[in-house]
Amino acid sequence: xVALAMxxxxxxxxxxxxxxxxxxxxxxxxxxxxxxxxxxxxxIMKNIVDFDMYGTGGTAWGTDxxxxxxxxxxxxxxxxxxxxxxxxxxxxxxxxxxTSHLYQYSAGTRTPFVRKVTVTWPSAxxxxxxxxxxxxxxxxxxxSVVDEDHFYDWY
Amino acid sequence: MTGTxxxxxxxxxxxxxxxxxxxxxxxxxxxxxxxxxxxxxxxHTQGEVSRLISAQDNVSVSIEEMAREIRTGFLFCHDTxxxxxxxxxxxxxxxxxxxxxxxxxxxxxxxxxxxxxxxxVNVNGVLTRTDNGSSTPLTSPDVKVRYLSFRMxxxxxxxxxxxxxxxxxxxxxxxxxxAIASTTFNFETTVSARxxxxxxxxGTCP
Numbered sequence: 593x594v595a596l597a598m599x600x601x602x603x604x605x606x607x608x609x610x611x612x613x614x615x616x617x618x619x620x621x622x623x624x625x626x627x628x629x630x631x632x633x634x635x636i637m638k639n640i641v642d643f644d645m646y647g648t649g650g651t652a653w654g655t656d657x658x659x660x661x662x663x664x665x666x667x668x669x670x671x672x673x674x675x676x677x678x679x680x681x682x683x684x685x686x687x688x689x690x691t692s693h694l695y696q697y698s699a700g701t702r703t704p705f706v707r708k709v710t711v712t713w714p715s716a717x718x719x720x721x722x723x724x725x726x727x728x729x730x731x732x733x734x735x736s737v738v739d740e741d742h743f744y745d746w747y
Numbered sequence: 748m749t750g751t752x753x754x755x756x757x758x759x760x761x762x763x764x765x766x767x768x769x770x771x772x773x774x775x776x777x778x779x780x781x782x783x784x785x786x787x788x789x790x791h792t793q794g795e796v797s798r799l800i801s802a803q804d805n806v807s808v809s810i811e812e813m814a815r816e817i818r819t820g821f822l823f824c825h826d827t828x829x830x831x832x833x834x835x836x837x838x839x840x841x842x843x844x845x846x847x848x849x850x851x852x853x854x855x856x857x858x859x860x861x862x863x864x865x866x867x868v869n870v871n872g873v874l875t876r877t878d879n880g881s882s883t884p885l886t887s888p889d890v891k892v893r894y895l896s897f898r899m900x901x902x903x904x905x906x907x908x909x910x911x912x913x914x915x916x917x918x919x920x921x922x923x924x925x926a927i928a929s930t931t932f933n934f935e936t937t938v939s940a941r942x943x944x945x946x947x948x949x950g951t952c953p
Contacts, residue, residue: 603785610792617799628936639911639939646907666913693915
């Protein structure tokens with residue numbers, strides 16, 4: 593019985609360690625996914641800012657990136673009137689659709705990731721963008737990744 | 748000293764019975780079997796955890812490399828005849844033309860800032876980078892690429908958009924354990940190229 597108790601205790605420790613390792617790996621994977629989604633928010637906004645410069649000869653700086661909170665996705669071309677999604681992004685794992693294997697708000701399975709992009713204009717020639725992705729990691733617990741970038745009217 | 752006293756102080760030299768010995772050996776063997784089985788399972792699980800970590804590391808490195816090159820690249824899936832899906836990206840049979848005019852292709856082909864023609868494609872579960880005809884795997888055998896696509900928006904001259912490339916990459920660890928092998932990580936990121944569209948026929952490309 594003593595030997596059995598010792599072995600059981602040892603294996604409980606090992607099992608707990610491995611279980612914790614798998615859990616932490618899952619958390620790390622979510623962090624990686626979230627960091628790329630946050631970076632995507634920044635890149636989308638930069639793409640729109642650049643369009644406003646190139647598209648109209650530099651006279652429409654910030655037209656499509658007004659101050660405020662929004663939830664752009666991969667195909668967003670303006671955040672005017674876009675609004676913010678407080679619910680999570682969806683991932684469409686089906687094949688052959690316009691949203692296949694993309695994160696968006698219309699099709700697929702709900703993910704834990706909530707993305708919000710904040711635009712501020714500190715000056716007439718600067719647009720600051722902050723992209724935040726938040727996700728739940730357990731009951732009552734959440735994590736977030738925040739990316740920030742500053743765009744200047746250099747045109 | 749009586750005979751009874753002699754018997755009381757004699758050291759008993761009784762051995763184990765055959766049944767006691769067999770029971771003891773049985774318990775011992777059972778415990779050893781449990782211990783060995785547990786250790787084998789622990790080693791197996793540790794290997795699976797390593798594969799999960801490897802999958803994540805592979806994806807991080809691959810996406811970073813692609814994103815860095817895409818930012819400074821030009822002529823994304825774009826041939827020299829203007830506004831057509833380049834044959835080297837699979838052509839219209841492999842790419843999907845979306846309602847907003849963007850293309851979704853299984854291959855991303857473009858030119859780097861240095862002028863090298865590069866493409867990324869999923870070859871039998873391996874993310875492969877080809878540079879001027881020379882192919883290099885980016886992901887290790889520990890990882891299986893389940894899905895790879897590139898959504899290109901604004902990569903046509905005159906649309907006034909800088910090329911916007913959305914990378915969708917789904918990977919799983921390569922494992923004999925169905926539970927691990929079926930674990931799929933779905934990554935997505937978008938990169939906005941830093942260079943304006945160039946006109947391959949007008950001599951404006953680098």
